[in-house]
Amino acid sequence: MPEGPTIVILKEAVSKFKGKKVLECGGNAAIDFSLFENKTVKDFKTWGKHFIICLKSTNIRIHFLLFGSYSIDEKIKPTRSVRLFLKFKNGTVYFYTCSIKVIDQDLEKIYDWTADVMNKEFDPAKARKKLRAKPGTLVCDALLDQEILAGVGNIIKNEVLYRIRLHPETTIGNLPARKLTELVKECRDYSFEFLRWKKANELKKHWLAYSKKVCSRCNLPFIKKYCGKTKRRTLFCENCQIRYSKATH
DNA sequence: TGCCATGTTAAACT
DNA sequence: GAGTTTAACATGGC
Numbered sequence: 437m438p439e440g441p442t443i444v445i446l447k448e449a450v451s452k453f454k455g456k457k458v459l460e461c462g463g464n465a466a467i468d469f470s471l472f473e474n475k476t477v478k479d480f481k482t483w484g485k486h487f488i489i490c491l492k493s494t495n496i497r498i499h500f501l502l503f504g505s506y507s508i509d510e511k512i513k514p515t516r517s518v519r520l521f522l523k524f525k526n527g528t529v530y531f532y533t534c535s536i537k538v539i540d541q542d543l544e545k546i547y548d549w550t551a552d553v554m555n556k557e558f559d560p561a562k563a564r565k566k567l568r569a570k571p572g573t574l575v576c577d578a579l580l581d582q583e584i585l586a587g588v589g590n591i592i593k594n595e596v597l598y599r600i601r602l603h604p605e606t607t608i609g610n611l612p613a614r615k616l617t618e619l620v621k622e623c624r625d626y627s628f629e630f631l632r633w634k635k636a637n638e639l640k641k642h643w644l645a646y647s648k649k650v651c652s653r654c655n656l657p658f659i660k661k662y663c664g665k666t667k668r669r670t671l672f673c674e675n676c677q678i679r680y681s682k683a684t685h
Numbered sequence: 686t687g688c689c690a691t692g693t694t695a696a697a698c699t
Numbered sequence: 700g701a702g703t704t705t706a707a708c709a710t711g712g713c
Contacts, residue, residue, distance in 0.1 A: 437710095439691050485692075501692045503710040516710085533709060535693075580692090589691050646691090665703085669690075 437500045440554045440587020441631035443482045449508055453477055456524040458491070463520040465536040472496065472522065482554065483547045484586025488539070489522070495539040496520070504534035552586040553624045554631070560620045567616060571609025575619065577664040578608055585623050590668045591646045592630060596622045597672060598645035603679035604663050604670045610680040645671045 457476045461469050475491040482488065489496040498504075498520070505516075509527040520531045539546070550559035551566075566584045567573075579585055579593040588596075597604050600622050602615065611619070633639045640647075650657055651673035663670040 437691065442691075499693075501694095501708075502690065503692090503708080505710080535708090582693095591691050668692090 437504045438485045438502070439589035439592055439630065440482070440484050440552065441627050441634055443485055443487050443500075443587070444554050444631055445634060446487055446506060447480045447482050450480055450529050452526055453522070453524050453529065454480060456526060458522050459525060460523040461521060463518045463531070465519045467496075467520075467536060467538050471538065477524075481543065483549065483552050484554075484582050485589065486547075486586075488543065490543070493540075495543060497537045497539050498531055499535040499537075501533070501535055505532045506530060506534075507532075548583075551583060553627045554587050558624060560617070560624070563620045563623075564616055567608050567620070571607060573608050574604065574664040575602060575606050575608060575611070576604035576668070576670055577666045579619075579623065580666050580668065585620075587627060588623050591643075592623065592626055593668070594646040594671055595630075595644060596626050597670075597677060599626060601677050603674075603677040604661075604672050606678075606680045610682060612680065615680065645673075647671070651676055 454477050457474060458472050461472050463469070471494055472491055475494070477489060477491060479490040480488070481490060485499060487498040487500075489498070507530045510530065516532050518530050518532060519534055520536055522529050549555045549557045550562050552558055563584055567578055570578060573581075575597065576593060579588050579596065580590070593604075596619070600615070600618050602619065608616070629642070630639065633642050644652060645658065648658055648671055653676045654673065656673060656675050658671045659674055661670050661672075662668065
């Protein structure tokens, strides 16, 4: 379910509820639902993998973690329990198995929109600067750092590294400047490809590394390894993806 | 059918 | 205290 582009699709899918009043709400989330009733949706926002419903004087933050999902105007499947639903005059949105938090602070104070790869304010130079500040970090870990590249998940990580032919266990400090620039750029570019392909329901068709067995460039089998401190599944080609080192400089 | 995973947090350790 | 490891959450695809 998650990764930044999918949350953008959700935002577009609920846009018809913007400006509408919450007629009824509920679910099994441990929050006070009375805070939302009769409030009007001011806006829907996304920051990385966060989906934020902005109501007058309060916000609801939804994070789908690994298994979360949503549905709109659908009859609830009895096997799934609804964590949160919001009913409007023109329909209902349901959220399942997700983390829900009420945020009363000013969103501008807690979210750095320039870190979100899907945001129009995304700032590649800032991302590069944050990366350069962590020279010992492996690129496979750095890409998943939500403070640096919010919205990038494990699929995007694998695809980006394969596409720019970069070995996941290269340290940031060993990257030539040009490669670092390319890395940040590809995170954003692939995220928008992800968005386009996901909307067309053909995301998997375009995977080059994620869940693949063989490198399409050289036909050698991919290495499957739980890399870095994050220990997330990483598929890569030892032959085609370059591991930069001091000596490469 | 059992295994595994697009993720994060907090507790339990060293 | 810092850093690391483990557990918990809990669904659906293959």
